[in-house]
Amino acid sequence: MLKLVGITKSYASNGRTVQAISPIDLEVPEGQFVSLVGPSGCGKSTLLNIVAGLDRADSGTVMLDGKPVTGPGVDRVVVFQEAALFPWLTAQKNVEFGLKMAGLPREERSVRARQFLKMVHLSRFADSYPHELSGGMRQRAAIARALAMDPRVLLMDEPFAALDAQTRALLHEELTAIWAETRKTVIFVTHNVREAVHLSDRILVLSARPASIKQEFRVPAGRPRDLTEPGLAYIEKQIMESLRVEIDRVAQAELDSDWVHETTKLLPPPDRNLGSDI
Amino acid sequence: MKRLSFYLLLIVIWEAIYRLSLWPPYLFPGPLQVGSSLVQGLADGTLLVAVAASFRRLAIGYGLALAMGLSLGLLLARNRTADELLGPLVSGMQAIPSIAWLPLTVLWLGLSEASIITIVFLGAVWSIVVNTQAGIRNVPPLWVRAAMTMGASGARLFTAVVLPAALPQMLSGWRLAWAFSWRALMAGELLSPGKGLGEVLIVSRNVNDMPAVLAVIVIIGVFGSLVDNLLFKRAEEQTRRKWGLAPA
Structure with missing residues (x-):
């Protein structure tokens, strides 16, 4: 809690x-x-x-x-707005980063990282660098990286x-x-x-x-x-x-002091002129 | 191919001007003479000995500059007071061509190896300091924060995140430092006795062997750009590409 x-x-x-x-x-x-x-x-x-x-x-x-x-x-691991992946590491190594800091042995790290990359469907891109991934893929990798820490x-x-x-x-x-x-x-x-x-x-x-x-x-x-x-x-x-x-x-x-939020204002569609041009 | 024929053309023009005999050969040698002087110098080993002697000085001076520059850069990046006190001094020193120190180093250390190595060191160290400091300063805080939430701290945070993040800029600094120290070395060697390239250059001039002078200049240009292109430029570009800083 x-x-x-x-x-x-x-x-x-x-x-x-x-x-x-x-x-x-x-x-x-x-x-x-x-x-x-x-x-x-x-x-x-x-x-x-x-x-x-x-x-x-x-x-x-x-x-x-x-x-x-x-x-x-x-x-308590954070996923930031920008993926905050380390550009010098592959997706796989990025996910391994926290595990490495925690002192997990190499084999275990690698297995665990692969498991979480699979969870976010990035297995195919394990060896790609962050700049080779799209924004969505980067955020997936960041989520995998956070989850791998089992926070x-x-x-x-x-x-x-x-x-x-x-x-x-x-x-x-x-x-x-x-x-x-x-x-x-x-x-x-x-x-x-x-x-x-x-x-x-x-x-x-x-x-x-x-x-x-x-x-x-x-x-x-x-x-x-x-x-x-x-x-x-x-x-x-x-x-x-x-x-x-x-x-x-x-x-x-x-904003300026005269600003008010107007919810009732009706905006007429430009192609309806209600006959004002007769 | 286009490039090759262009340079061949330049050499042909050079030879043609030489053949016109506008100037005596001891002032304006032709490419063939320079070429044969170059071949002879390489064959009897004088040029290679000179290259080795120059590179030895360079290695020692640059190595010391690297060690010192990294430590000082690190200190300035980490310690605000150190930066406030030493920062202006470092940028001031960077503006001084290191050969300007030669009169002093000659007085203190004599016309010796140490004197030239000091000049090389002074040529390289400041841009290493400045770029190390800037590189570490410019590490995005986001990466540091992300690493901290994953349990990195202290020395591990520094080696695993801060250093690699600062590497591209640090490499630029090393390359710049190489260019400065190479120039400083040549200037220093011209003004002191010994076996280096600059010294062979001045000796050749003293015996009026113009082809040898040009041969040494060719060697200086070739080795200077070889090291820059094969070592520094390549390392810098590969790093930038891998880091995603340059288009792949």
């Missing part, structure tokens, strides 16, 4: 202190797929980095299985944001299948509500800066999911509405 207690974070910007995260408490039971959605720049990635141990919280603790997190560790928690920081829509849809299905097989605890950061509904058991909407958990949604549906199903579409719409308020707050802070 992953537990966050009273996490806060602020940073200095142009001499002023900006509160990035106001106290966040969260409990994630074993094997749950949790998504964090929020307006851009709200601090959801910062929160993920704190769980990963790459950033330090100002106050509060992250507990994994009752033990406090003090730094990066192999029990307690898989942290994903907008892993599909840089991919085209078709590749992303494919990887959604793939990730669902992998998750069903491995039953990892996953924390998934995204700004794509649809993606969150597709993948998660539980979705947390974060407020605009300073981030706090604004609202929580459960997605009590089996997998694989069809997002056109009314139940899921309804959840998606609710989350969108909850999120919209936060996005507007960000926009209001950033």
Whole structure:
């Protein structure tokens, strides 16, 4: 079980202190797929980095299985937005990297890496270098690399944001299948509500800066999911509405003061002129 | 083929100008004389001895520069205070052609091997420092963070991620350092006694053997570009290709 207690974070910007995260408490039971959605720049990635141990919280603790997190560790592996594969290593060697750091013997490393490359369907490209792979393939390799470490928690920081829509849809299905097989605890950061509904058991909407958990949604549906199903579409719409308020707050802070979100404005199609030219 | 015939043409033109006898042969020798001087120098071993002597100095000076440059570059990349204090000094030193130090090294070390090796060292070391530092500085933090979450830290993080990530830029620095030290070596040898290529060059000039002077220049050009192309350029390009920095 992953537990966050009273996490806060602020940073200095142009001499002023900006509160990035106001106290966040969260409990994630074993094997749950949790998504964090929020307006851009709200601090959801910062929160993920704190769980990963790459950033330090100002106050509060992250507990994994009752033990406090003090730094990066192999029990919490991150998949980043860009694949972050090492360009001087083949896909195979990239997957082996963490195993090598853990001191596994060569034979075992190689077998294990191949097994996970197979899981993400990259067996044929085991000996390719990252620059020879497409964006989607790189992200697959990064997922294999993270899973090969057999972490307690898989942290994903907008892993599909840089991919085209078709590749992303494919990887959604793939990730669902992998998750069903491995039953990892996953924390998934995204700004794509649809993606969150597709993948998660539980979705947390974060407020605009300073981030706090604004609202929580459960997605009590089996997998694989069809997002056109009314139940899921309804959840998606609710989350969108909850999120919209936060996005507007960000926009209001950033854009001109006269900006308002107009939802009722009717945009007439350009080929219908209702006879005004008679 | 096109290239070969072009260079043959150049040599023919050279020979033709020589035949016109515009200048006396001791000022403007023809390609045949230079060629025979070259063959003779290689056959009796004087040129090869000179190449060996030059490369020995180069190897020692460059080797020392590599060791020192890597350590210093590492220090500057890792330690902010060291960078603030020494950084400007290093970039200032880089701007000084190392042959300018020769009067000093001659006073301190005499007209000796040590003096020339010092010049070679000074020619190479600064660009190795600068590029080592920059290479390590420019390692994408993303790779370091990814490696940290996979359990890499300390010395292993450095050897397994930071060094390979910095390698392409470090190689560029080594290649640049080679070019500088090769030039520094020739300049140093021209000004001091010994057996190196530069010294053979100046001796040939002193005995008015112009074909030998040109033969030595040919050797300098050939060996300089051979090492650059076969060793440094190739290593740099292969690394860049493998790293995905250059189109495959």
